[in-house]
Amino acid sequence: MSERFSPSRPRRREVIKAGLAAGVTAMLPWQGARAELPPVARNRTMILVWGGREGRWVDWDLWNPYSIGSNHQNGPNLVYEPLAFYSAFADKTEMWLAESFEFGPDFKRLTIKTRSGINWSDGTPFSAEDVAYTLNSLRDLGAKVRWGVDVQQAVAKAEATDANTVVIDFKIPSPRFFFFMTYKYDIGVYIVPKHVFDGQDWTTFKNFDLEKRWPVSTGPWQVVAASPQQKVFDRRAAWWAAERKLAPLPAVERNIWLPNAGEQQTAQALITNQLDAGAGMQPATFPTMFTQNPKIITHTGQNKPYGYMDWWPISLYVNNERPPFNDKDVRWALSQYIDRQQLVEVGYLGANTPSKLPLPPYPPLLPYFDAVKDLLAKYDTNEFAPKKGDALLQGKGFKKDTDGFWADGQGKRLAVNIIGFGAAGPAIGPVLVEMLKRRGVEAGMALPPDFDSRFQKGEYDGAIYGHGGSVNEPYATLRLYQGASIAVPGAHQANFARWKNADYDKLVDEAYAVPPDDSKKLAEIWRRAMEIWLPELPDIQLVQNIHRIPWNTTYWKNWPVAPHPYVNGAHWHLTFPMVLWSLQSA
Amino acid sequence: MRAAYIARRFGVFLLILWLAATLNFFLPRLSGQDPVHAKLLQQAALGGYVQAGIEEMTREYERRFGLDRPLWRQYLTYLADVARLDFNYSIANYPKTVRELVADAVPWTLGLLGTTTLLSFVIGSLLGALLAWPRAPRWMLWLMPPLWALHAIPFFLLGLILTYLLAFQLPLLPIFGGYSPGATPSFSWRFVWDVFQHALLPAMSIILVATGGWALGMRGMMVTTMGEDYVVFAEAKGLKAPTVFLRYCLRNAILPQVTALALALGQILSGAVLVEVIFGYPGIGTLLFQAIRENDHFVIQGVVFIVIVALGLTTFVLDVVYPWLDPRISYRRT
Numbered sequence: 010m011s012e013r014f015s016p017s018r019p020r021r022r023e024v025i026k027a028g029l030a031a032g033v034t035a036m037l038p039w040q041g042a043r044a045e046l047p048p049v050a051r052n053r054t055m056i057l058v059w060g061g062r063e064g065r066w067v068d069w070d071l072w073n074p075y076s077i078g079s080n081h082q083n084g085p086n087l088v089y090e091p092l093a094f095y096s097a098f099a100d101k102t103e104m105w106l107a108e109s110f111e112f113g114p115d116f117k118r119l120t121i122k123t124r125s126g127i128n129w130s131d132g133t134p135f136s137a138e139d140v141a142y143t144l145n146s147l148r149d150l151g152a153k154v155r156w157g158v159d160v161q162q163a164v165a166k167a168e169a170t171d172a173n174t175v176v177i178d179f180k181i182p183s184p185r186f187f188f189f190m191t192y193k194y195d196i197g198v199y200i201v202p203k204h205v206f207d208g209q210d211w212t213t214f215k216n217f218d219l220e221k222r223w224p225v226s227t228g229p230w231q232v233v234a235a236s237p238q239q240k241v242f243d244r245r246a247a248w249w250a251a252e253r254k255l256a257p258l259p260a261v262e263r264n265i266w267l268p269n270a271g272e273q274q275t276a277q278a279l280i281t282n283q284l285d286a287g288a289g290m291q292p293a294t295f296p297t298m299f300t301q302n303p304k305i306i307t308h309t310g311q312n313k314p315y316g317y318m319d320w321w322p323i324s325l326y327v328n329n330e331r332p333p334f335n336d337k338d339v340r341w342a343l344s345q346y347i348d349r350q351q352l353v354e355v356g357y358l359g360a361n362t363p364s365k366l367p368l369p370p371y372p373p374l375l376p377y378f379d380a381v382k383d384l385l386a387k388y389d390t391n392e393f394a395p396k397k398g399d400a401l402l403q404g405k406g407f408k409k410d411t412d413g414f415w416a417d418g419q420g421k422r423l424a425v426n427i428i429g430f431g432a433a434g435p436a437i438g439p440v441l442v443e444m445l446k447r448r449g450v451e452a453g454m455a456l457p458p459d460f461d462s463r464f465q466k467g468e469y470d471g472a473i474y475g476h477g478g479s480v481n482e483p484y485a486t487l488r489l490y491q492g493a494s495i496a497v498p499g500a501h502q503a504n505f506a507r508w509k510n511a512d513y514d515k516l517v518d519e520a521y522a523v524p525p526d527d528s529k530k531l532a533e534i535w536r537r538a539m540e541i542w543l544p545e546l547p548d549i550q551l552v553q554n555i556h557r558i559p560w561n562t563t564y565w566k567n568w569p570v571a572p573h574p575y576v577n578g579a580h581w582h583l584t585f586p587m588v589l590w591s592l593q594s595a
Numbered sequence: 596m597r598a599a600y601i602a603r604r605f606g607v608f609l610l611i612l613w614l615a616a617t618l619n620f621f622l623p624r625l626s627g628q629d630p631v632h633a634k635l636l637q638q639a640a641l642g643g644y645v646q647a648g649i650e651e652m653t654r655e656y657e658r659r660f661g662l663d664r665p666l667w668r669q670y671l672t673y674l675a676d677v678a679r680l681d682f683n684y685s686i687a688n689y690p691k692t693v694r695e696l697v698a699d700a701v702p703w704t705l706g707l708l709g710t711t712t713l714l715s716f717v718i719g720s721l722l723g724a725l726l727a728w729p730r731a732p733r734w735m736l737w738l739m740p741p742l743w744a745l746h747a748i749p750f751f752l753l754g755l756i757l758t759y760l761l762a763f764q765l766p767l768l769p770i771f772g773g774y775s776p777g778a779t780p781s782f783s784w785r786f787v788w789d790v791f792q793h794a795l796l797p798a799m800s801i802i803l804v805a806t807g808g809w810a811l812g813m814r815g816m817m818v819t820t821m822g823e824d825y826v827v828f829a830e831a832k833g834l835k836a837p838t839v840f841l842r843y844c845l846r847n848a849i850l851p852q853v854t855a856l857a858l859a860l861g862q863i864l865s866g867a868v869l870v871e872v873i874f875g876y877p878g879i880g881t882l883l884f885q886a887i888r889e890n891d892h893f894v895i896q897g898v899v900f901i902v903i904v905a906l907g908l909t910t911f912v913l914d915v916v917y918p919w920l921d922p923r924i925s926y927r928r929t
Contacts, residue, residue: 045778045779045783045786046777048777049777054776054777056776062885063871063877063881063884063885064771064772064871064877064881065699065700065881065882067688067691067696067699067885068688068691069699070691071691076690077634077635077652077656077689078685078687078688078689078690151648152651152652153652153655157652158648158651159648161648212659212690213690214690215690234779236780237700238773238774238877239772239777241777263777265776267772267776268877270771270772271771273755274770274771277759277762277763277770278770278771280763281763281766281770283770458889458890459628459633459890461633461636462628462629462632462633462636465636465649
């Protein structure tokens with residue numbers, strides 16, 4: 010007999026009711042459920058868009074900046090104050106939690122004086138112990154956490170000799186260690202509260218508990234809400250730096266960070282004044298935004314290039330370990346086939362400028378450009394001279410085949426398969442490919458998802474990438490091309506171009522030992538290094554990297570705009586607190 | 596017997612789970628990429644500067660994730676973990692666990708896609724049934740061509756158009772996000788209303804597109820059902836038109852729709868990725884999309900496994916409840 014008349018079966022209405030209840034419960038974003046925040050008026054609130062993944066903060070509950078899944082760009086840059094800030098635009102260091110520092114004569118000891126009378130947001134005093142604890146923990150943890158290996162390579166021990174003095178002993182002379190710890194762009198050491206981090210496993214500790222008001226901070230911002238949808242920071246009533254007149258108490262009372270949902274949505278939200286700052290955008294979007302909301306500006310007002318020059322000039326890297334790119338004449342020929350002005354016009358609609366050297370022309374770096382002016386005239390890295398390029402290839406035995414492509418003596422075509430990523434790859438990659446093809450180079454372009462891995466393992470022919478090097482003196486950029494170092498044993502070498510030159514390596518080691526403020530000596534070493542580097546041209550200079558950040562002046566003014574920028578304006582950089590405390594109510 | 600039938604179906608369900616879990620383990624590893632290394636490089640290069648010690652960090656975290664062990668041992672550990680619904684840490688978002696990531700994403704996906712799937716099913720099926728019903732109002736005939744035309748438009752494209760019209764030109768609804776900036780998730784009517792407003796645009800784009808499909812299917816089934824003898828008999832008995840429509844025609848015609856609904860509900864966990872991306876909806880589709888891009892083995896395994904369980908479970912539930920929905924179907928072998 011069929012059991013379809015069983016009396017125990019659920020009734021349809023019950024099933025429907027249960028289903029509806031489950032559905033409604035499931036709909037609610039319960040993971041962040043808590044008491045409502047006190048309202049703050051829109052004109053006291055600064056709302057920005059940045060980062061996230063496909064419109065969601067994945068790391069919303071991750072406020073320990075040293076765990077490998079963490080990224081200071083996503084909010085921790087507001088929480089952890091530095092020993093010092095550095096603005097490359099103003100070429101100025103602002104001592105912050107540190108009052109002063111002094112190196113020993115051989116740069117193997119650094120003594121830092123921290124300020125007194127600063128408290129963490131839970132009332133615990135900030136002291137030199139926090140600095141020593143941070144450095145010693147990084148030294149001990151090494152590869153387990155971010156920045157660990159960098160610190161491990163240099164620091165022997167850090168000791169708080171009193172409440173406001175830290176003495177750091179180094180394994181090797183480290184004349185740039187204080188600058189390494191200083192916040193600029195994306196580099197700096199976050200000083201963590203010992204009383205919170207001590208005893209925790211730094212690799213898994215999240216440092217997020219709103220009941221305990223974690224993360225604690227010495228800064229003016231308290232995390233009051235965080236979820237996949239948003240991160241909310243409220244201004245604290247008291248801040249030591251404002252009390253000491255080092256900076257004004259921010260006029261912004263609430264700062265909301267939304268994950269980036271896409272360029273179109275961001276543009277629409279800016280136009281309708283729902284946002285005060287957007288993430289970087291393509292040049293074509295700006296004229297539309299300016300027309301529909303004249304209150305939107307950029308670093309350069311409403312003029313091209315709609316942004317400021319980042320520290321990351323872009324190159325076409327060619328793999329110097331792979332023939333024929335291991336031949337400097339081939340690299341120079343490729344360089345002379347590229348019309349950079351056209352690259353700027355087509356790839357960026359005119360909103361960019363060519364780059365001559367692998368470092369940005371920031372004020373403190375201009376003397377280093379001057380030091381090689383005559384070399385650049387001789388080795389013009391921006392020259393568009395296809396005939397010279399042809400001659401160089403012919404000199405190496407290349408001939409054009411029946412299809413018009415260059416081929417070597419064995420008939421193998423000169424081919425360069427370029428990989429790219431992010432915004433620069435799609436913007437200029439196809440233009441570059443077309444330029445090279447027209448000159449007889451069989452070029453192709455791809456945007457592989459494992460770009461970073463391929464590029465940094467040297468599994469590429471050509472790649473579009475930048476230079477995270479110098480901002481104030483040339484050592485960091487010189488080091489990008491170093492093949493091996495004696496001065497820094499076990500140092501990680503970037504050397505993306507995989508170019509090797511022993512004489513150049515020695516010069517970089519020489520530069521390492523020079524104090525960063527000895528610009529005369531550094532300029533002399535820089536020139537000698539460029540005498541090797543420029544004729545070799547390890548990678549082909551293309552264009553600057555521009556941060557095109559839209560700012561809305563409806564509610565907030567005093568953004569860091571030209572011609573008087575106080576700092577670079579990226580809200581994802583470690584110096585963004587400087588922007589926040591400088592904003593004024595419109 | 597019912598117990599034997601259910602046990603057999605459950606056995607098939609478990610077999611599917613094991614097969615899928617096994618494929619799910621091996622497929623991401625076929626790419627040959629090293630997810631830890633790639634993630635660390637990507638993370639390190641975010642600011643344009645490559646930190647020291649990437650190789651050491653890679654070794655350390657491969658050991659931590661168990662990726663340095665032989666594949667067979669990884670597989671056995673994985674099966675044991677899956678049995679406990681423990682999917683390990685996310686490689687790309689360490690120390691977040693896969694369970695935490697899924698828990699963050701599931702409510703949004705269920706809220707948006709679950710609700711819209713059910714709504715479009717109800718509206719579409721009812722419209723389709725009425726279209727086939729000869730006594731339905733004539734104006735309904737004018738409703739269907741636009742719905743069928745909308746059905747041909749990808750819903751993310753319609754979403755863009757609706758956003759432009761209803762959120763940008765006529766700022767009636769929010770442009771993106773799950774709730775307003777500064778709002779706090781709480782069990783209050785204000786917050787529920789806020790979430791509802793944010794869900795309207797993506798929901799409309801999905802419902803407008805999907806309704807036509809449900810209506811088309813239902814209309815065809817209704818036409819067939821209305822020709823059945825029992826419908827003629829019901830009419831001949833003099834039953835009221837609504838009774839014939841609801842109890843004799845609609846109830847029987849809807850059975851294939853219910854099958855399709857069950858499968859559609861099972862598939863919502865794999866998400867409408869593009870809709871979630873366009874409207875900034877932090878659902879599980881985007882989580883899987885991102886995990887595949889980052890080759891985050893553990894997240895891929897976790898999400899795909901949950902999708903498989905959802906599909907398997909809905910199929911299983913469908914097998915079990917079908918005889919309850921359709922009295923002509925019996926649990927007994929014939």
